[in-house]
Amino acid sequence: MLKLEKRPQPSRFWTWLTPLLAVLITMVAGGALFAALGKDPVEAIATIFWQPLFGEFAFYYRPQLLIKGAPLVLIAIGLSLGFRAGIWNIGAEGQYIVGALTGAGVGLAFYPAESWAIFPLMVLAGGLGGWAWAMIPAVLKLRFGTNEILVSLMLVYVAEQLLAAMALGLMKNPEGHGFPGSRNLRQYESAHNAELIAGTGMHWGVVAALIAVILAYILLSRHILGYHIRLMGQAPRAARFAGVRPARLVLFCLGASGALAGLAGLFEVAGPAGQVSIDFNVGYGFTAIIVAFLGRLHPVGILLAGLLMALTYIGGEIAQSNLGLPAAAIQLFQGMLLFFLLAVDVLTNYRIRMIRREVA
Amino acid sequence: MTGELLSVSGLTKAYPGVLANDKVSFTLREGEVHALLGENGAGKSTMVKMIYGLVKPDSGTMAFRGAPYAPSDPHAARGAGVAMVFQHFSLFDAMSVAENVALGMENPPALRDLASRIRQVSENYGLPLDPHRTVGDLSAGERQRVEIIRCLLQGPRLLIMDEPTSVLTPQEVEILFQTLRKLTSEGVAILYISHKLEEIRALCDHATILRLGRNVGTCVPRDTSAREMAELMVGGAFAAPARAGGDMGPIALDVTGLSVAAPGQFGTSLRNIHFTVRQGEVLGLGGVAGNGQDELLAALSGELPVDAEAIRLHGAPVGHLDPAARRALGLLTAPEERLGHAAAPDMSLTENTVLTAVRRENLMRNGFLRWGAAEEFARRIITTFDVRTPGPATAARALSGGNLQKFVIGREVLQRPGVLVVNQPTWGVDAAAAAAIRQALLDLAAGGTAVICISQDLDELMEISDRFGALNEGRLSEIKPTRGLGVEEIGLMMGGAHGMEVAHG
Numbered sequence: 105m106l107k108l109e110k111r112p113q114p115s116r117f118w119t120w121l122t123p124l125l126a127v128l129i130t131m132v133a134g135g136a137l138f139a140a141l142g143k144d145p146v147e148a149i150a151t152i153f154w155q156p157l158f159g160e161f162a163f164y165y166r167p168q169l170l171i172k173g174a175p176l177v178l179i180a181i182g183l184s185l186g187f188r189a190g191i192w193n194i195g196a197e198g199q200y201i202v203g204a205l206t207g208a209g210v211g212l213a214f215y216p217a218e219s220w221a222i223f224p225l226m227v228l229a230g231g232l233g234g235w236a237w238a239m240i241p242a243v244l245k246l247r248f249g250t251n252e253i254l255v256s257l258m259l260v261y262v263a264e265q266l267l268a269a270m271a272l273g274l275m276k277n278p279e280g281h282g283f284p285g286s287r288n289l290r291q292y293e294s295a296h297n298a299e300l301i302a303g304t305g306m307h308w309g310v311v312a313a314l315i316a317v318i319l320a321y322i323l324l325s326r327h328i329l330g331y332h333i334r335l336m337g338q339a340p341r342a343a344r345f346a347g348v349r350p351a352r353l354v355l356f357c358l359g360a361s362g363a364l365a366g367l368a369g370l371f372e373v374a375g376p377a378g379q380v381s382i383d384f385n386v387g388y389g390f391t392a393i394i395v396a397f398l399g400r401l402h403p404v405g406i407l408l409a410g411l412l413m414a415l416t417y418i419g420g421e422i423a424q425s426n427l428g429l430p431a432a433a434i435q436l437f438q439g440m441l442l443f444f445l446l447a448v449d450v451l452t453n454y455r456i457r458m459i460r461r462e463v464a
Numbered sequence: 465m466t467g468e469l470l471s472v473s474g475l476t477k478a479y480p481g482v483l484a485n486d487k488v489s490f491t492l493r494e495g496e497v498h499a500l501l502g503e504n505g506a507g508k509s510t511m512v513k514m515i516y517g518l519v520k521p522d523s524g525t526m527a528f529r530g531a532p533y534a535p536s537d538p539h540a541a542r543g544a545g546v547a548m549v550f551q552h553f554s555l556f557d558a559m560s561v562a563e564n565v566a567l568g569m570e571n572p573p574a575l576r577d578l579a580s581r582i583r584q585v586s587e588n589y590g591l592p593l594d595p596h597r598t599v600g601d602l603s604a605g606e607r608q609r610v611e612i613i614r615c616l617l618q619g620p621r622l623l624i625m626d627e628p629t630s631v632l633t634p635q636e637v638e639i640l641f642q643t644l645r646k647l648t649s650e651g652v653a654i655l656y657i658s659h660k661l662e663e664i665r666a667l668c669d670h671a672t673i674l675r676l677g678r679n680v681g682t683c684v685p686r687d688t689s690a691r692e693m694a695e696l697m698v699g700g701a702f703a704a705p706a707r708a709g710g711d712m713g714p715i716a717l718d719v720t721g722l723s724v725a726a727p728g729q730f731g732t733s734l735r736n737i738h739f740t741v742r743q744g745e746v747l748g749l750g751g752v753a754g755n756g757q758d759e760l761l762a763a764l765s766g767e768l769p770v771d772a773e774a775i776r777l778h779g780a781p782v783g784h785l786d787p788a789a790r791r792a793l794g795l796l797t798a799p800e801e802r803l804g805h806a807a808a809p810d811m812s813l814t815e816n817t818v819l820t821a822v823r824r825e826n827l828m829r830n831g832f833l834r835w836g837a838a839e840e841f842a843r844r845i846i847t848t849f850d851v852r853t854p855g856p857a858t859a860a861r862a863l864s865g866g867n868l869q870k871f872v873i874g875r876e877v878l879q880r881p882g883v884l885v886v887n888q889p890t891w892g893v894d895a896a897a898a899a900a901i902r903q904a905l906l907d908l909a910a911g912g913t914a915v916i917c918i919s920q921d922l923d924e925l926m927e928i929s930d931r932f933g934a935l936n937e938g939r940l941s942e943i944k945p946t947r948g949l950g951v952e953e954i955g956l957m958m959g960g961a962h963g964m965e966v967a968h969g
Contacts (some may be wrong), residue, residue, distance in 0.1 A: 114859070153498050331818055339808040343798065344767050346819045347788030425481065 108154065118452045123398060123405070126445040127412070133444070134437045141426055151426060152437075154418030165422075167305025169414050173201070177313040179392035181320045182361030184401040188324070189336040191357045195241065195256030195364040197389025198263035199234035203366020204373035205270055206233025208380050211295035212275060212286060215393050222294040226370060227308075234366015235284035235359050242358040247352050252358065264385070271382045286380040289373065297375030309371030313410075318363060321403040335358065365389060385413040394442045400452035416441070465700070469494045469653045470515070470533070470622060475524035477510050484510035487524065488679045490672040492622070497644060497654045499664045499685060501893040502674035503697055504866065508657050511674070512624050515655070516548045517541035529621070539570070547615035548624040553607050557600035564599055565614045573605060585616050589643045604631035604753050612643070624655045630920060631753050634955035639668050650667065659697070659895075660923075661690035670781065675699050685858065698895050712930075713743030714831050716914035717795070717883045718776040720781075726764050731939045732756040734763060739933060739943055741883065747903065748929025748946065749918045753959055756938040758800065761887045765797035766790045793824050794882030798872050800891060800918075806872045809861035813853065815840045817875060821964040824879045831909050841878070849874035850900065866893040873901050877908055883910060887918040902928050922954060934958040 121263035131153075135145030177198045186193045207230030211343075214222050239253035275286040300306045324330035335341040336353055344350070368388065377384055395413050400406030420434035440453045471491040477484045485507045492498045500508050513519040515526065516805055517535030526533045528544055535541040538548075555564050562579045565574035579595040585869050586593045591609045593702070599607060608631060609868055615623060625644075629637045644654055644667065656663055664671055665685045672680045673696045681696050722737040734756050741747045750758060762768040764775065768789035775783040799805045807816045817838050822828050827838045842856035849870040854861055860868060869889070874917060889905065890898035900939075909915045918935075919925050925932055935944035936959035944957075 300849070326835075328818075328822065328828055328831050328833055331815070331833060334818070335808055335811070338810050339804045341805045342819060345765065345787060345805055346798075347766070347786050347791070349786070462966045 107457050108450065109325060109457050110454055111155045111452075112301060114452050119400065122448045122451055123400070123409070123445060124452075125448050126398075126441060130437070130441045131446045133440055137433060137436065137440075138429065141429065141433060143429060147425060148423055148429065151423045152416060154419075155422050155426075156418040159422075163303075165418050167299075168418050170305035170310050170413060171307070173410045173414035174307070174313045175372055175388045176310040176317055176392050176395045176413055177407055178309065178368040178371075179361075179365045179389055179411060180395040180399065180406045181313070181316045181403060182316075182364030183392055184396045184399070184406060185320065185323075185333060186357035186361050187337075187396055188401050189333040189353050189357050190340065191354055192253045193238060193240070193241070193256050193358055193361045194393065195258075195260045195263075196361060196392055197385055197387065198256070198260035199362040199365035200369040200372075200389045201260075201267050201385050202237040202312055202369070203230040203234035203264040203363075204369030204384060205267065205275075205380065206230060206366070207370030208289065208295075208373045209270075209275065211289055211292065211374065214294070215287060215292060218294045220294070223297070223308075223374070226374060227367065230370025232366070233364040234369065235363040238358045238362020239355075239367070244357050244420045247390075251352075256280075258408050260389070261404050267380070267384060268382050269385070271380050275380050277379075278343065284382055288378045290375075290378040295374055297371050306373045307371065309368065309375065312367055312371065313407075317403045317407050324403065329356070331346070334414070365392075366405070391438075394438070397442065398445055401402075413438070420444055465495045467529075468492075469529060470655075471527045471927075472515070473525055474510075475511065475514060475521045475526070477514060477519060477521050483677050485521070485674075486513070486677040488674065488677070489524075490679060491652050492655060494621070494653055495648045495651045496669040497648055497656055497667055499668040499671035500657045500674065501659065501661075501664060501697060502661060502692065504892055505676075505864070505894060506674040507677040508674055508699070509626065510677075512548065512626065512655065512657060515541070515622075516624060517548060536847060540619075542570070542618055544618070545621035546624065547618050547620035547622070549611045549615055549626065549628060551626040551628075551630065553611055554692060555607055555610060557601045558598065560598055561593060561602075561610050562595040563596075564610055565617065568614045569617070571647065581617060582613055585613055589616065589646055590639065591643055605633070605636040608632070608640075610804065616647075620652060622653045622655060624657070626657045627659075628656075629658070629660065633752055633958045634922075634951050636752075637663070656744075661685075661693050665690065666695070671695055687866060690847050694895070705860050712745050713912060715740045716743045716778060717741045719764075719903050720774060720776070722763060722769050722770060723773040724759055724770055725761065726938075727762070727768060728784075732759055734759050735938045737940045739940060741916055743882075743912050743914050744909050745931070746909045746915045746917060746929045747943070748925035748932045749916065749940070750920065750922055750925050750932065750954065751935035753920055755935045755959070757887055757920075757935060759938070760919060761797060761799050761885060761903060764795070764885045765799070789881075794875045795885075796820070796881035796883070797885040798877060798889065800888040800889065802868045802872055803861055807860040807868060810859055812842075812857050812859055813851075814839045814844070814856045816871075817841045817845070819875075821875060821879055823924065845871055845874040845878060848878065849904070866897040869893050870897055870901060873904060875878070879903050881908070881913055883914045883916070885916040885918070888920065889917060890919075890921065890924060932957075950965065 130150050135149050139145040156162065156169065179200065183193055183196055207226040210229040211222060211226045215462060237259060240259060241252040244250040244255055247254045271284045277285060277287045297307050297309065324334065332343065332348045333353060335346060336350065337347055356403060373384065391413060395409045399409035415439055423429045424431060424434060440448040468658060470494050473489040473893045475485055486575060487513060500511060502508050504582055514521050517538045517540055533544060536542065562575055562582060565582060566578055568573065572578060581594040582593065591613060593606065593609050593613060599610065606627060626670055628640060632640060648654060656668055668685045671683050672679060675676050675697060698827045716738045718737055722734055724734040726733040759768065763770050766785055770783040772781040772784035777793055780797065782793060803809045814835065818833060821841060825841050841855050845851065845857065846853060846928060851871045852867050873886065873889055876879055889901050902924065905915050917925065917929060929946050931943050932946045932949060934941045934957040941957040
């Protein structure tokens, strides 16, 4: 009989090994899924994990890795702060949209003036927009005790309506022959979040994500605020005993995650996406939740998890077009990753022991 | 007092890293009160869990009423006639007494029949209890009665009681003992677990003493002195705390008209509490658990907001300040719950020093933590207070209760507090560690700190405090000098028997 036995303290070894183990199990189970769909499992897995990095068209896919990974990491870093403290912002997708709208709005307002100051102003506006959208659940929670999970999630749908209204109304391109969507910021030099080194996928959003990783690492490991965040999540009573004010943490964590999601939205709308359109958001805000947990809520882990997630996105697209795998199968595959990660997580806090069944 | 009821021979149970019971043997006769005596961690709980079918022994046998006995679960144990009253009650606050009793029964009768049976049993054994009252409104002593009556309804041959008096006033203890004596006169055997020696001398016919999982001796408690039993328990002599006898200074903490509404539905409101403590004085605050101890600590630490003027530290109002600000002024506290309140379970000892010592020990510069200094402070606590741990990087939850308590108390004591408030400083701590903690509190007082010790252990309070007061339903009794206080008087200060005087009339 198998028996789970609680470890006296969490195993550091397993903390780092479980994500790898989860990836391996996902490959096996995903392979079985693809085989059941009548595809060669080895080829399908290789297409997802190998092709984007080392395949024939890797020169095209590798920059994509950074382009898709950057918003995931940027958002997940922000979310991880709140998740560490037990503050659950599920609405990063909405903050991402609002950040893109406010940031793009500033850019479009200056059109067609050219100035070096326009892009920095857009960055500021994007961050502020995301921050303000996240302040709604924060203030409602502190004032009326509402649940931030529900409020932030519902605000995603409000933000989507706002996005559609903007794409069809206020921000619609006057020279767009009536098509929905704003002017393309890629064709407006002062507002364009261009590649910093051509052909690498490296844009300001990637830089911002790396800076966020470093700052979050320092915050959590060295600063008293990061200590209070961890304390609040692990032992709320001890946090109050230490003198932590929960309200301040709610404001900080929701604000920071909102601002980072807003920045991610701005970098996306001014760069890879180029314009405010009805289908601008593709779910980065939700996928980032998976990335945050896959990365153990640790900044470095999130960086790696964001790249891995981007890899499965790109590889999944290749598998869809080359092997004809249905999109739902790819989503299932990504879902498995989180599922198995949570399942093997038990090894961090417990050890498995074989015990012989005794005769009663 | 004739037949052998239960015989245990060679019972062994190992957990990873510890041998909880090592070939323990003893026998229990019908109608006797048998004490199982030992320090925390000596293996008493594991032993009774094996008898009650909660834990299976690795080897060894038991016989009950002459037949082999190996209960596979508590259900089987109850079927054989073994009942147990746990130290921690398993009752639902929001339900009535009768409903709670019904929940623990195999085939509960209709609630009305059950209520009349509860009344009958409670009258027979002198344990008055209204079956229709809500458990959340009962005192700790009354809750224990619910548990006892739940057991008695099963008509047990053996009743196991795990530290039953830790939640009772002296008067309530006397009532409990009369009930137990009545049970034994009917032939029921009682296995009585405790580390309170005087109690065992008053009640028990035989005692089996456990140390580190082994049976280290048996004795007849009436013929053995408390000191002899204590030495058997700890395996040698230990130093009793000694007072240096410092002079008392001016008033350090002045609490005036402190009232706080209960934080939760079943919490206790503090009502108009007054007291003062002088520098160099130890004030002991007793009382049965759940009479406002946690709330008083929270009000003093700053976790519960109170009026600014209700608490004055060295003359200045501090009631409006948060815990961090009060610490900066020298008012330090150590709550009862070690894991999750005084310390974060998954954080290392180094990280746990930052919890309360960040300002006073200068562990932070411009908001950035100085982990080197924090680790050094953790090491200082570990060596000064003899905390047994592999090192400061160990998670708090990996420490035993006694060692973590030494760490928590040490963390506050080494910060040189002006006023230190501790709640249950030696709860669940072995005798040697408890003596060390009490000595540290006395040394602190001798150095001019005002110490407030909230505790349910009366012996402890009598040993270390200069003056004594008791909490009862959120009110504080008059405070009297400890010297010359009698048990009777202390019991009355604690609220007597909570309306129980008629019980054995």
